[in-house]
Amino acid sequence: MIFGTGMAATTGQLAAGYGGRALVVTDPNLAGSPGLDSVRTSLHEAGVDVRVFSEAVVDVPESTIAEAVASAAEHRPDAVVAVGGGSTIDLAKVTALLASHPGPLSTYYPVESVPGPVLPLIAVPTTAGTGSEVTPVSVITDAKTRMKVGIASRHLIPRHALCDPLLTVSAPRTVTAHSGMDALAHAVESFMAISRPPTASSVLARPQVGKNLLSDTLALTAAGGISANLARAVDDGDDLDARSAMLYGSLLAGIAFGNAGVTAAHALQFAVGAATGTSHGLGTGLLLPYVMEFNRPARRTEMATLAGAMECADPVTAVHELGLRVGLPASLAEIGVEAGDVRGLAEASIGIRRLIDNNPVPLDVDALEQILRAAWHGEPNRLSTARG
Ligand SMILES: [Fe+2]
Structure with missing residues (x-):
């Protein structure tokens, strides 16, 4: 955990520690925000090749998960950086999961059934909050029942919780x-x-x-x-x-x-x-x-x-x-x-x-x-x- 004003500037070096490519997951409202810019600048300065997926929405529907996973498959990131509220971090968790292990996602509904580590995840919360930056849970919406389902596994705990209060002032x-x-x-x-x-x-x-x-x-x-x-x-x-x-x-x-x-x-x-x-x-x-x-x-x-x-x-x-x-x-x-x-x-x-x-x-x-x-x-x- 890294906590403090201005700490978003550490994102780049943290991500570079896993390799040269990162997928940033965020939502359309944050896409042009100063907070996201500080994260992107940091990644750029660390020489990380970034792709941004900015279509996160509340309740994490399966169609959005599929798009994010497809984006990850194309970019082949070494780490996933989530910048947003709980839904965005939860989307990044299941994206990291499905980029590392075969689907469908329902395979992992039973508690503690993720078979091993997922892509390293750096969670940068912009709300205070779900606490998803430090939890083993991702709450998504099941496509068939339309009910929320919590996927719980220790492998879904982000590697880094990067908490910068400056990124929450726009909430x-x-x-x-x-x-x-x-x-x-x-x-x-x-x-x-x-x-x-x-x-x-x-x-x-x-x-x-x-x-x-x-x-x-x-x-x-x-x-x-x-x-x-x-x-x-x-x-x-x-x-x-x-x-x-x-x-x-x-x-x-x-x-x-x-x-x-x-x-x-x-x-x-x-x-x-x-x-x-x-x-x-x-x-x-x-x-x-x-x-x-x-x-x-x-x-x-x-x-x-x-x-x-x-x-x-x-x-x-x-x-x-x-x-x-x-x-x-x-x-x-x-x-x-x-x-x-x-x-x-x-x-x-x-x-x-x-x-x-x-x-x-x-x-x-x-x-x-x-x-x-x-x-x-x-x-x-x-x-x-x-x-x-
Ligand atoms: Fe809650």
Whole structure:
């Protein structure tokens, strides 16, 4: 990991360490931006032969993956450089995967099924964020089911996370708010995740093993930093101190959930996002306080520790209020979910076992429906009232 203002200038030397050719993966909005220019200049000065694929889009559809892989096949890069948000980095991950191992991509849907190393990946995030620059996960959209699928393998962890806060100042207000709430969800969900007694076989069977001492340490620092700086970064995108703190927080949260895993808020977002067309961070941020409240009986110690890190009386209330403060919708009803849709969303989420099984309280469809019902009303304390 390389972190700091101006560090995009190190891209060229890092890439040159793998050979003379690089594929840059980015999106159309960033294609002419100063941030991307600083990366390209650095690659040029290091003598790297660059091809730019600038067609990354949100949700990573398979048609875009096919185009990026074709671009890689023509250019034969020694490294892939991803410059963008989570979708762009996730696209670069599967491009590096399919440039190194035969398809179809669905071969790799089972956890930890990538057979070996992929093309070296240098991830340069422009949002704070998904933390994808340090995680073993790439979330793509399956062409047949149109559902999001997470491909998880230690081989998908980028070789380098190159975090330059200057590249995040151009992120629009809404993107900053949604991706920042997503980063907070990563920190809080990994801190409150299931705890599994480690065994030699279980720690190798999956990259995300539940909460542990290292992930807890990082998650706590991340939760404190993000909750103190998100509103500042949203209010003034040029506030470089707030931008730096957010990028650092999302980096730490990324390492935390890359090892611990996230839980019900992320599982439910897959279904809510597909049904409403809303962004990943809007959904995880909106759902987070409800999942926290549902999990409270099993995580009272963690809740007290979080209150200290976030300097608040109650973390559920603080997360809910921060979401509203940065402009998240107040309820699922507000984003167009009908009361009658809630059961179906719960049923669609229960199958995402990688995340459902990582929740500290066992979940069934009724439990997920209860969480969604409270979020539909926009009232986290409906869950505590129901509990008595
Ligand atoms: Fe997320």
